[in-house]
Amino acid sequence: MQIKSIRGFNDILPDKIKRWHHIESTAKEILELYGFSEIRTPVIEFTDIFARSLGTTTDIVEKEMYTFTDRDGSSLTLRPEGTAGVVRAYIEHALYSISPIWKLYYMGMMFRHERPQKGRYRGFYQIGAELFGSKDPFSDAEVITMLWRFFEAIGISNYLTLEISSIGDDRCRPLYRSKLIEFFSSRKDTLCRDCLRRLQQNPIRILDCKQEGCKQLTQDAPSILDNLCKECSEHFESVQKNLQNIGINFAINPRIVRGLDYYTRTVFEVTTKELGAQNAVGAGGRYDKLVEELGGPPTPAIGFAIGMERVVLLHEKAFPEDFKKQVDVFIAYIGSEAKKKAFLIADQLRRNSIATELDYEDRSLKSQLKRADKLGARFTIIIGEDELKQDKVKLRNMKESTEEEIKFEDIFPKLKNTCSHLSNTTSDFHRNQKAL
Ligand SMILES: [Zn+2]
Ligand SMILES: [Zn+2]
CATH class of the missing domain: 3.40.50.800 (Anticodon-binding domain)
Structure with missing residues (x-):
């Protein structure tokens, strides 16, 4: 039998790597301009870290994690995303006791057992940033701006759209949740099988369903933006104003749900129409409860992750000429x-x-x-x-x-x-x- 790589895992050969280097070094430059420092965490963590932070009913935890039993019987998982590990390190090293604000970024490989398609692989690279310690809407605007400036700097922002929303907090979201349950319960026969299950566990995720029937149904569903409490509403207003002030264009899309449970208030996505169905190139949001839920002190936080493979595809489109190694x-x-x-x-x-x-x-x-x-x-x-x-x-x-x-x-x-x-x-x- 001939040797070969695992399905969904790619080699990046030298003829491509110059472009990757260019994108990565531009990202580093921008991140450091905004005061972020790199953190490197292991590609593998105790399974519990991901289950607790991402939520046990999310697609990632339910069906996409590479989980196995270590020799001592403990359950380990190859990281499906970067935030959980960074939060784990933040808590483990008590970084909060050293400084009230931490700005951290990471670059590296993530692992998800999904159906491979163009721009989506089982082993894939992400660049991510996390800001700990500020709940101020200026922080949200700063992080979103930094993400957008990166796309401008590498010359692909023309292909991209920035969308933002707020998904409330634990004061207003439970009320919204019950409104959704009420709305969808009377329309159960139109929901797909996955959504029927989501209805009790995680009804907000129905808004994210790709099935036509569910999509149609959600058109008339109550919007989270009409159901935010006063504080969340003011926070979201302020994020928008701060972005407008510095000329960042965005659209409001109340259907941004994000697949993960840990988000609160601001959520955002940068999408493209150039890559077919896989349209998110970068996405993130605020997660004010996660540090506390994983055992740290109450710490507001916000972050994002960028999908490198999709950025590279767009960059190849924008700059089709070869990025060659330079020999003088x-x-x-x-x-x-x-x-x-x-x-x-x-x-x-x-x-x-x-x-x-x-x-x-x-x-x-x-x-x-x-x-x-x-x-x-x-x-x-x-x-x-x-x-x-x-x-x-x-x-x-x-x-x-x-x-x-x-x-x-x-x-x-x-x-x-x-x-x-x-x-x-x-x-x-x-x-x-x-x-x-
Ligand atoms: Zn559905
Ligand atoms: Zn609220």
Whole structure:
């Protein structure tokens, strides 16, 4: 039998990874501008953490988790989302006792046993942010704005729509819940089988059902926005005003339910029509009760998660050209003495932050130049026997198709300005290297 990966799990090969890096580093940059710090939590937690935070009647917990029994008999689950683990870490390390406000972000793989389709996989990547310690509507607006600015920064916001709503809190939601039960109970025969079950357990989720019959029915269902208590209503008003003030466009969609139980008040989704049925690219909301429910002190919080695969699909649409690895210089050589010299020059250039590549297979000059072309090198250095004797190399500018002979010691000064990545943010490593 041939070896292969598990259904719904993908490899991201080097020809794609540059685009991922670009999106991830843009996200990091924006998140840090807003004061967020990265947190890395394990991809695996006790099952209980997810069951308690996501709610036992949610689709994720009921049918999508990768759960198994550890050797000591404890039940473990591969994380289906990022918030629960971050909240667990927040409580476990008593971060609340160190600072009243925490802004945390994560990037990593999540696992859900769903039916795989384009843009939706069983192993998938998310970037998420969580803000702990503020219930102020300015925080909601800040987090939503940050999400939107990220989509603007990577150039896909034209494909996207931001929708917001409020789903109330434990003061107004129970009343709304009973109104919904009353409404749907008299229309039971139109509900699908899943929704019949939801009717008693989690009636708000009926609003989210994708079945036509249920969809039709929910048109006339009471709206949560007409049933918010005074405080929730004022909070939601204020979130909207704050967004309007800084020019963030949004629509109000009272049918945003979010699949998870932990949300309170503000919920939001960023959707696209470009990817067929899988239309949420990023989503989140406020979860003021979760920290307390998992055993921490009462702590308001708000966050979101972005689906990387869908962002990548939209980014490919917006920027179809290849995101290639950049090679600055390729060194071609003829003969074993020139090979030694090439090896030395490559080391010097790399230590000076110039991306350099060369072959060690002693292939013909022609095939070395072919590879330089294929790698998209901006310059090719050619060292032949004649050049070697004169302490010189040929320097070919591949884009302008010009060539000149220069001395060894002039190579770096010549290439420094056009090629060195020293001014880039990734150059701390190189700066330290030079200091050594
Ligand atoms: Zn239904
Ligand atoms: Zn309320």
